[in-house]
Amino acid sequence: MSAGAPSERAAIARRLEAVGRLDDDAVPIAETALLLSALDHPTADLAKARALLEEMSLAAETEAMARGLKTGVDAADADDGARDRAVLIADILHGRYGFDGDDETYDHDDNASLARVLERRRGLPVALGVLAMHLGETLGWPVVGVNFPAHFLIRVEGGMDRVLVDPFDRGRVVETSDLRALLKQVAGDTAELEPEHYRAVDRRAVLLRLQNNLKIRAAGRGELDRARDVLARMLLIAPTDWALWYELGLMRARLGEQLGAVQALEVFAANTTAEEPRRRALTLVERLRAELN
Numbered sequence: 001m002s003a004g005a006p007s008e009r010a011a012i013a014r015r016l017e018a019v020g021r022l023d024d025d026a027v028p029i030a031e032t033a034l035l036l037s038a039l040d041h042p043t044a045d046l047a048k049a050r051a052l053l054e055e056m057s058l059a060a061e062t063e064a065m066a067r068g069l070k071t072g073v074d075a076a077d078a079d080d081g082a083r084d085r086a087v088l089i090a091d092i093l094h095g096r097y098g099f100d101g102d103d104e105t106y107d108h109d110d111n112a113s114l115a116r117v118l119e120r121r122r123g124l125p126v127a128l129g130v131l132a133m134h135l136g137e138t139l140g141w142p143v144v145g146v147n148f149p150a151h152f153l154i155r156v157e158g159g160m161d162r163v164l165v166d167p168f169d170r171g172r173v174v175e176t177s178d179l180r181a182l183l184k185q186v187a188g189d190t191a192e193l194e195p196e197h198y199r200a201v202d203r204r205a206v207l208l209r210l211q212n213n214l215k216i217r218a219a220g221r222g223e224l225d226r227a228r229d230v231l232a233r234m235l236l237i238a239p240t241d242w243a244l245w246y247e248l249g250l251m252r253a254r255l256g257e258q259l260g261a262v263q264a265l266e267v268f269a270a271n272t273t274a275e276e277p278r279r280r281a282l283t284l285v286e287r288l289r290a291e292l293n
Contacts, residue, residue, distance in 0.1 A: 016236035027203045030134035037113040044115035057138040060092045075140040082158035090171025101168035112213040125152040128167035144200035150186040258288045
């Protein structure tokens with residue numbers, strides 16, 4: 001199945017809208033990323049992509065059993081170590097299936113589209129992180145995204161332990177000394193590790209970060225219509241992210257789509273609690289309405 005026909009694209013959009021109504025912990029991370037990428041790549045073979053995800057999940061479950069690691073409902077009370085879990089995920093994702101970070105064509109859109117990442121076995125840190133989170137979801141292990149400064153990492157938990165993993169570096173466990181060095185590199189020599197540096201981000205936020213890569217690159221190339229479309233997709237899964245409505249309104253205004261801009265800005269103004277952005281939005285709405293008349 002591909003997403004080329006208008007009816008198929010509409011069906012995918014409806015499924016993404018349904019994701020937008022889910023509680024965050026119920027969001028299926030890989031399937032949602034795959035649906036988002038299908039709207040971007042209408043010829044993507046979703047059946048083939050899903051088959052690969054299922055094959056990887058089965059391989060992970062089989063390997064966990066062979067290593068004596070608990071999965072599913074038994075995993076919740078298990079004292080299996082976080083490092084053992086992280087190593088298994090890396091062995092499946094990067095070892096057996098050959099996924100790796102793409103540092104040669106890092107900024108290519110394919111690296112942020114899960115359908116293309118599954119085809120090429122290359123991607124951005126957050127795209128590879130989605131796959132690691134998918135395996136964690138399959139195994140019943142807490143595997144979450146972490147927005148470490150300037151670098152997306154994965155946190156794997158097990159028993160009373162937790163480790164941070166770099167999905168862009170073949171799932172390498174990042175030691176505390178490496179984290180400290182990385183932090184000082186991006187935040188200055190006086191920076192020190194804080195609890196917030198280990199804090200998990202929402203599953204929906206991980207997906208939005210993946211899409212944001214596409215939006216930023218499109219806008220940077222001057223492809224404002226593409227950037228607008230990516231924003232619209234982001235709102236399917238995060239309809240109450242009011243800042244996205246504001247951004248969509250500004251983008252539509254830049255494209256000369258006054259009516260669409262007014263509608264998006266009015267949604268933002270009706271829901272935001274930030275007074276100054278609300279005032280700016282309403283001022284722009286007034287100007288755009290004058291242009292419509």
